[in-house]
Amino acid sequence: MPNQSHGETRNIVIIGDGFDAWLSAAYLTRKLRAGYDIVVCAPPREEMQDHCAVFAGPATSSLHAELAVDERDLLRYCRGTFSLGAHFLDWTKPGKDYVVAFGAYGAPIETIAFHQCWRKRQRIVKGGDRFDSYSLSATAARAGKFAHPSRDPADIRSTYRYGYHVDVELYTDYMRRYAMHYGAKKAGARYANALLKERREGIDAVRLADGEIIPAFLALDCASAAAPLIEGALGATWTSFPSPGAVDSVITFAASSVASPSMTRIVAAKTCWRMDIPFQDGARCMIGYDSRAVSLDALAREHGPLENLEAKRIVRGRRAPAIGNVAALGESACRLDPLFCPAPATLIAGLKTLVELLPASQSGAETDEYNRIMSDVFERCNDFVTLQYWLAEQLGQHAWAAGAEKALSPHLRRKIEQFRSRGQIVQFDEEIYDQEMWIASLLGAGVNPERYDPFADGLSETMLDARLAALREKIAETVRAMPDQMIYLRQARATAPERSGS
Numbered sequence: 217m218p219n220q221s222h223g224e225t226r227n228i229v230i231i232g233d234g235f236d237a238w239l240s241a242a243y244l245t246r247k248l249r250a251g252y253d254i255v256v257c258a259p260p261r262e263e264m265q266d267h268c269a270v271f272a273g274p275a276t277s278s279l280h281a282e283l284a285v286d287e288r289d290l291l292r293y294c295r296g297t298f299s300l301g302a303h304f305l306d307w308t309k310p311g312k313d314y315v316v317a318f319g320a321y322g323a324p325i326e327t328i329a330f331h332q333c334w335r336k337r338q339r340i341v342k343g344g345d346r347f348d349s350y351s352l353s354a355t356a357a358r359a360g361k362f363a364h365p366s367r368d369p370a371d372i373r374s375t376y377r378y379g380y381h382v383d384v385e386l387y388t389d390y391m392r393r394y395a396m397h398y399g400a401k402k403a404g405a406r407y408a409n410a411l412l413k414e415r416r417e418g419i420d421a422v423r424l425a426d427g428e429i430i431p432a433f434l435a436l437d438c439a440s441a442a443a444p445l446i447e448g449a450l451g452a453t454w455t456s457f458p459s460p461g462a463v464d465s466v467i468t469f470a471a472s473s474v475a476s477p478s479m480t481r482i483v484a485a486k487t488c489w490r491m492d493i494p495f496q497d498g499a500r501c502m503i504g505y506d507s508r509a510v511s512l513d514a515l516a517r518e519h520g521p522l523e524n525l526e527a528k529r530i531v532r533g534r535r536a537p538a539i540g541n542v543a544a545l546g547e548s549a550c551r552l553d554p555l556f557c558p559a560p561a562t563l564i565a566g567l568k569t570l571v572e573l574l575p576a577s578q579s580g581a582e583t584d585e586y587n588r589i590m591s592d593v594f595e596r597c598n599d600f601v602t603l604q605y606w607l608a609e610q611l612g613q614h615a616w617a618a619g620a621e622k623a624l625s626p627h628l629r630r631k632i633e634q635f636r637s638r639g640q641i642v643q644f645d646e647e648i649y650d651q652e653m654w655i656a657s658l659l660g661a662g663v664n665p666e667r668y669d670p671f672a673d674g675l676s677e678t679m680l681d682a683r684l685a686a687l688r689e690k691i692a693e694t695v696r697a698m699p700d701q702m703i704y705l706r707q708a709r710a711t712a713p714e715r716s717g718s
Contacts (some may be wrong), residue, residue: 226252226433229422231407231445233258235270235388236546236563237438241395243567246283248574254395255430257403257422259439268384268468269493269500271299271480271557274318274377275564275648285394288710293390295496295712296382297477297701300357302556306484307604307661308611314346314660315354315479319376321652322350325675325683331655332639332669337680339668347659349688352376354656355695357479362701372694381480381493383500403430410435410449418540419449434541434574437548446535446544456533457552457598458623460605462506462616463489465527466554467515471499477701482555484614485518489555496705496712504530504555506616530554532598537590538583543570550594555604558597561648565593592646599628600649600657606632607661632663639665 228244230237237256245254280287291297301317322330330350338344348354353376356362366373396402405426410419421431437445446452474494475481481492488505503515507527516522534550537543546563569589573582602623609617624632627644631654634642641654698704705711 227431228252228254228434228436229430229432230254230256230436230438231259231422232256232436232438232440232548233262234438234440235384235391236440236548237436238388238391238395239560239563240436240438240545240567241400242283242391242398243279244571245395245398245400247571249399252433254400255403256395256400257405257407257424257430259442259444260406260408260425261442269382269495269502270384270387270560271302271379271381271491271493272560273299273379275561276379277377279564279567283394288708290387290390291380291382291496291705291710292712294380294382294386296380296387297494297496297705298362299379299381299480300353300362300376300478302480302482303357303476304482304484304604304660306612307482307608308484309662312662314656315348315351315357316653316656316660317348317351317354317357317376317479318378319351319353319652321347321354321656322684322687323375325680326671328669328671328675329639331659332672333675333680334659334684335639335665335668336672336675337677337684338664340677345684345688348656350684350691351656352691352694353378355691356698357476359695359698360476360478360700360702361695361698362478362704363698372690381477381495383495404428407439407444410445412449413540416450416539418542419445432541434543437542437544438546440547441531441551443535443544443548445542446539446548450539450542452536452539452544454533454535459532460553460602460617460620460623461609462509462618463504463553463555463605464530465507466502466504466530467512467522467525467527468500468502469522469525471501474499480557484608484612486614487514487518488616489608489614490519491555491557493557496702497715502554504553504616509615534591534594536587537566538586540580540583543586545570549590550597552594552598553601553605555601558601558648562590562593562597565646565648566590569593589646592644593648595625595627596644596647596649599625599631600654602628603632603654603657607657607663611662632658636663636665638667639669 303315305313325333405424408423408425411421421429477494483490487510488503491502492499531551537549545566552558605617605620608614609620631642641651
């Protein structure tokens with residue numbers, strides 16, 4: 217990555233015109249105000265967004281807080297809703313469901329991790345309550361409720377976090393307006409090519425289609441699959457991730473209603489998985505399926521009319537995150553399976569890592585560190601998505617998840633083995649999904665550890681029952697007092713006007 221002399225103003229040139237490019241521009245205009253000019257150049261060809269809607273986690277709401285984004289304005293513009301997590305249905309067996317929520321599940325009892333105490337009680341009563349009944353965010357999500365978390369750490373309402381459900385096109389336009397309001401500039405012509413440094417160790421400038429040359433202190437490839445800088449100009453090679461199952465294609469379409477606006481709904485069907493992302497006026501749905509085994513006609517028989525839909529092939533893999541003064545962000549750097557919508561989290565991790573490493577020295581150490589960190593981020597995110605397929609294959613016996621066992625990385629295999637053995641989650645560097653989400657996925661799906669923490673045997677059954685019952689009641693009482701999310705949005709004046717003709 218490049219170094220900067222004191223007092224100089226340098227161009228950060230962003231190639232792209234979609235979600236990745238404009239969120240990057242918005243973030244950098246606020247975080248790097250002094251000494252940097254942010255210039256966004258559209259790529260040679262129109263970008264094809266992989267997804268029309270995203271289920272974005274707490275990393276996105278944290279980033280918005282840094283940028284002082286008005287959430288009411290954002291959700292009104294994007295017709296979005298607040299997200300508290302994901303609701304899995306029929307994933308591991310018919311009728312079984314669980315919520316992987318953003319936030320705490322229970323609280324330690326006598327310093328012993330809550331899930332270890334819960335496992336002890338499960339052994340005693342041979343079953344019992346769902347694990348997610350001890351999560352305020354999961355319980356509120358099931359009820360379609362929402363309120364912003366408390367800032368008081370002693371308040372149970374401080375134990376959860378949240379993200380968003382947003383339309384990609386509207387969100388991109390919102391961030392474009394935001395970035396340009398704070399000083400980002402849009403080039404007058406599309407990107408044509410790059411002027412390379414010696415030995416192809418980065419670029420000196422970009423040339424636009426009208427002949428204009430823009431010097432580039434730092435260049436960001438945010439042009440999605442095309443990757444005109446990191447691959448087109450600098451020759452970064454593509455490395456594929458093993459497919460976590462047989463799913464190779466997705467289709468997206470609109471639906472008129474959802475069960476809860478507070479969580480994404482992920483359903484395992486006979487021929488596919490289906491992910492419903494709720495908006496204020498309906499939902500955007502995504503179906504992942506094996507095109508070699510299932511036709512669109514067969515999907516229509518299971519899910520209703522699917523006319524005039526174009527299937528997109530799923531591409532999974534990554535490129536080098538950075539070469540010299542060129543960094544790839546978002547889908548130019550890494551494309552993951554769309555299940556659970558991991559793309560926004562990897563983009564935000566890249567942006568924050570980039571800013572932390574600027575300004576850079578002449579040695580290139582920062583580029584090496586960026587590559588190390590982001591390579592780990594990509595691997596850990598891929599592990600979390602692969603876990604969901606593995607659960608569907610091992611416990612649900614779904615044909616579309618076949619092959620997930622073979623796709624486990626050594627890190628993920630170790631995670632699963634350690635959890636099965638003693639209920640511990642092994643955390644590695646650059647984890648994007650926190651320990652609570654890993655535990656919620658495994659316990660919710662029905663992966664029960666062989667052992668629990670032996671210190672839990674020091675807790676009497678009477679005390680344990682009383683503590684768990686009190687927590688369940690406290691959560692239920694708190695959720696009863698929370699407003700329905702749509703009422704909350706209306707009271708906050710965050711609802712969009714009705715579409716014309718509706």
